[in-house]
Amino acid sequence: GESVGLHLPTLSVQEGDNSIINCAYSNSASDYFIWYKQESGKGPQFIIDIRSNMDKRQGQRVTVLLNKTVKHLSLQIAATQPGDSAVYFCAEGRILGNTGFQKLVFGTGTRLLVSP
Amino acid sequence: SQTIHQWPATLVQPVGSPLSLECTVEGTSNPNLYWYRQAAGRGLQLLFYSVGIGQISSEVPQNLSASRPQDRQFILSSKKLLLSDSGFYLCAWFNRQGISYGYTFGSGTRLTVV
Numbered sequence: 001g002e003s004v005g006l007h008l009p010t011l012s013v014q015e016g017d018n019s020i021i022n023c024a025y026s027n028s029a030s031d032y033f034i035w036y037k038q039e040s041g042k043g044p045q046f047i048i049d050i051r052s053n054m055d056k057r058q059g060q061r062v063t064v065l066l067n068k069t070v071k072h073l074s075l076q077i078a079a080t081q082p083g084d085s086a087v088y089f090c091a092e093g094r095i096l097g098n099t100g101f102q103k104l105v106f107g108t109g110t111r112l113l114v115s116p
Numbered sequence: 117s118q119t120i121h122q123w124p125a126t127l128v129q130p131v132g133s134p135l136s137l138e139c140t141v142e143g144t145s146n147p148n149l150y151w152y153r154q155a156a157g158r159g160l161q162l163l164f165y166s167v168g169i170g171q172i173s174s175e176v177p178q179n180l181s182a183s184r185p186q187d188r189q190f191i192l193s194s195k196k197l198l199l200s201d202s203g204f205y206l207c208a209w210f211n212r213q214g215i216s217y218g219y220t221f222g223s224g225t226r227l228t229v230v
Contacts, residue, residue, distance in 0.1 A: 008157055034218050043122075043206050043221030044160070089159060093217060102148060102210045104219060108159040 008087060010111040019077040021110045023090030028071065030092035034104065035064060035075045038087045047075070047088075077112075085114045118143035122207045122222030129229055135180075135194040137225050139207030142188065148210040149190040150219065151182055153203045160206065166190060202229045 013019050025033065032051050036044035050057045050064045050073075057064050063076040073090050088111075091104040120141045129135060141147050148167055152160040162175045164182035172182050179198050183191045190207060204226050208219040 032217050041224070041226070043208075043224045044219075046218045046220070049218055091219075095217075102217060103162070103165065105162075106160040 008109050008111045010113060012113045012115065013080050015080060015082060015114055015116050017080050019075075019080045019084070019112060019114075021075045021077075021088050021112065023073040023075075023107050023110075025071050025073060025090065025092045025107070027092055027094070027105070028068070029094065031095045032093045033064070033066060033073050034091045034093065035062075035073075036089045036091060036106075037084075038089065038109070040086075044089060080112075080114050082114045082116055085112055087111050118211060118220070120207060120209055120220055120222045122225060124225055125223065126226045127228070129197050129227065131199055131229055132196045135192070135197050135201070135227070137192040137205055137207075137227075139190045139192075139222055140188055141209050144188070144209070144211065146187060149184065150208040150210070151190065151192050152206045152208060154206060154224075155203050164192070197229045199229050202227055 011021060030052060032049055034049040035047040037047050038044040048059045048062050048064050050066050055066050061078045065074045075088060077084055087109045089109045090107045093102055093104045095102060122139045150165045151163045153163050154160050164172055164174055166172050166184045169184055169187055172184060179201060180192060180194050204224050206224045207222040211220055
């Protein structure tokens with residue numbers, strides 16, 4: 001699997017706590033934002049996305065908040081479980097013209113460690 | 117159903133040897149396809165993307181190349197590998213489900229150049 005990410009910021013929480021993972025983005029023209037979860041040795045998995053015209057979106061146990069004023073994105077995980085332990089990436093995306101071409105730019109990631 | 121396949125899962129290659137990683141998607145047509153590289157403990161760096169057969173765009177100058185010989189096939193290659201080519205390589209395709217946009221990633225190839 002993936003080696004330990006010495007360069008990744010780490011968030012350590014207790015099982016059952018709520019977790020908040022933050023991300024700052026750079027492009028004010030981004031059309032949408034996505035959170036991905038990556039477990040060791042696997043490809044990233046889609047968690048939730050939010051359009052730039054929204055400020056909040058909720059999924060199952062997860063909520064994404066978007067603050068365009070300060071270019072900040074957060075992922076809130078309710079009742080964090082040991083299975084939530086992974087690296088979480090935010091990504092900003094743009095829809096380019098009429099081609100429909102999409103490009104995502106990823107943040108560096110945050111490692112979430114959930115202890116029982 | 118829509119799926120993406122990537123192989124091999126792991127690869128150990130000597131410096132100077134060639135490389136070929138393959139990615140195929142099923143259940144869709146004319147997908148936008150991407151190759152990313154992830155160094156250990158790092159984020160994802162976009163290497164190449166393709167909007168159609170024979171159409172390749174490179175994001176960063178490097179020792180690698182990409183090709184799209186068929187609509188649902190995307191190949192990452194190198195003629196001579198460098199130590200710095202080691203990493204976790206991910207293929208992805210863009211898909212839309214309802215009002216959600218996103219990439220679906222393959223399972224990745226861990227390449228170690230020795």
